Amino acid sequence: MRLLAEFLECLRIAGDALRANKLRATLTTLGIVIGIVTVTLMGTALEGLKRGFTQSIAMLGTDVLYVQRFDWFISSQAEWIRQNRRREVTLDQFRELERQAVLPLAMAPIVDTLQPVKHGNRSATAVRVVGTTEAFLLTGGIAVAQGRFLSEREAQGGRPVCVLGAQTATNLFPVGSPLGARVYIGGFPFEVIGVLDKQGEFLGAFSLDNQVVIPIGQFSELFRRFPEIAIQVKARSVDALEDTREEVRALMRKIRRLAPGAPDDFAVNQQDQFLKTFNRVIGTIATAGLFITGLALFVGGIGIMNIMFVSVAERTREIGIRKAIGAKRRAILMQFLTEAAAICLLGGLIGLGIAWPATWALARFMPATLSLPIVGAALLVSLLTGVVAGFLPAWRAARLSPVEALRSE
Numbered sequence: 001m002r003l004l005a006e007f008l009e010c011l012r013i014a015g016d017a018l019r020a021n022k023l024r025a026t027l028t029t030l031g032i033v034i035g036i037v038t039v040t041l042m043g044t045a046l047e048g049l050k051r052g053f054t055q056s057i058a059m060l061g062t063d064v065l066y067v068q069r070f071d072w073f074i075s076s077q078a079e080w081i082r083q084n085r086r087r088e089v090t091l092d093q094f095r096e097l098e099r100q101a102v103l104p105l106a107m108a109p110i111v112d113t114l115q116p117v118k119h120g121n122r123s124a125t126a127v128r129v130v131g132t133t134e135a136f137l138l139t140g141g142i143a144v145a146q147g148r149f150l151s152e153r154e155a156q157g158g159r160p161v162c163v164l165g166a167q168t169a170t171n172l173f174p175v176g177s178p179l180g181a182r183v184y185i186g187g188f189p190f191e192v193i194g195v196l197d198k199q200g201e202f203l204g205a206f207s208l209d210n211q212v213v214i215p216i217g218q219f220s221e222l223f224r225r226f227p228e229i230a231i232q233v234k235a236r237s238v239d240a241l242e243d244t245r246e247e248v249r250a251l252m253r254k255i256r257r258l259a260p261g262a263p264d265d266f267a268v269n270q271q272d273q274f275l276k277t278f279n280r281v282i283g284t285i286a287t288a289g290l291f292i293t294g295l296a297l298f299v300g301g302i303g304i305m306n307i308m309f310v311s312v313a314e315r316t317r318e319i320g321i322r323k324a325i326g327a328k329r330r331a332i333l334m335q336f337l338t339e340a341a342a343i344c345l346l347g348g349l350i351g352l353g354i355a356w357p358a359t360w361a362l363a364r365f366m367p368a369t370l371s372l373p374i375v376g377a378a379l380l381v382s383l384l385t386g387v388v389a390g391f392l393p394a395w396r397a398a399r400l401s402p403v404e405a406l407r408s409e
Helices: 002-020 022-028 030-060 077-084 091-100 152-158 168-170 216-221 241-255 273-312 316-324 328-361 374-398 402-407
Strands: 063-069 106-119 122-132 144-147 160-164 182-185 188-196 211-217 230-234 267-270
Touching: 022 273, 030 144, 030 267, 030 328, 030 374, 063 241, 091 106, 091 241, 106 168, 106 216, 122 152, 122 168, 152 211, 152 216, 160 168, 160 182, 168 188, 182 211, 188 211, 211 216, 241 267, 273 328, 273 374, 316 328, 328 374
Parallel strands: 122 211, 160 188
Antiparallel strands: 063 230, 063 267, 106 122, 106 182, 106 230, 144 188, 160 211, 182 188
């Protein structure tokens, strides 16, 4: 109770001191305000980037592998040149892998190209045309909003059918259902049997809804005779992903007739690679941001320390009187620490007041929100800055001799 009473008394004294020196206190907080605005905006931006990235990358599937000629992330030009010499992954290799593999839940070949798509007098340019099989519905984690997806017979046969992405369907059929209609993909007629559910954008680079899915047999016949493909392999569970990866890797080495000890001439990519690379980039950005924030808070802390030394010098006689009537060093120390912390907390609140509309503006470009953890962290940082910056002046005030302090004019 005694400590609480002392703390409340310190708060009252700190409030009186701030009210007596409003302009000085406001100017002193500028460095803290800049630091808090910086750390708040950096936190909201990083959190927004991480949320947006996670939402996009979830489309790849945590339990899906991608067998391709290239790695997703290549560290140097020399490595790119080396991988460019690799043999293509072919449809025959996919069929052999599908025949021999035991662990995967499903596998689908993927090949794509950009083509115009037309219906009547309406057209869509640069539509992503995907050639695949019926298993893509499972490996791609997609859903059908209208109609149905490719059947096994359609995927293997020659019937020209297609499934439209949500955006493509809206562009070509603004009114009415597209089911059963005929569209022209690259000039070739296809019957619409389904429309995919909305998927959104991938990393803000392109829309996954601006696409058309057709049987891979039709793709090979009309657009590319011997296409280079990627193979989506869906594991039975996330826990089985590593075993599935090893089986697929071993079978691909066998199918591509690689000698024992020879390096892989293909890549088995997965979502985890994106996350690791993203975390490295975010870590670098955060380090740079923390340096800038720390610099601003350091400058602000120096300003707080100087003002607190001035405050101690101005109130030396007051300190002497308090000590003479029985105030302990602890009470004097707490008094000035509370004042320094109050000044910094004021700066933190002003900084949050500036950061809130700035975050609202930032939300127009990325999914950024001023969350409670970020607000709490900003206020905690401002309080700690005040305590650290005010400690030396408060310690000096606490150690003043009451006799010498009373002599001060």
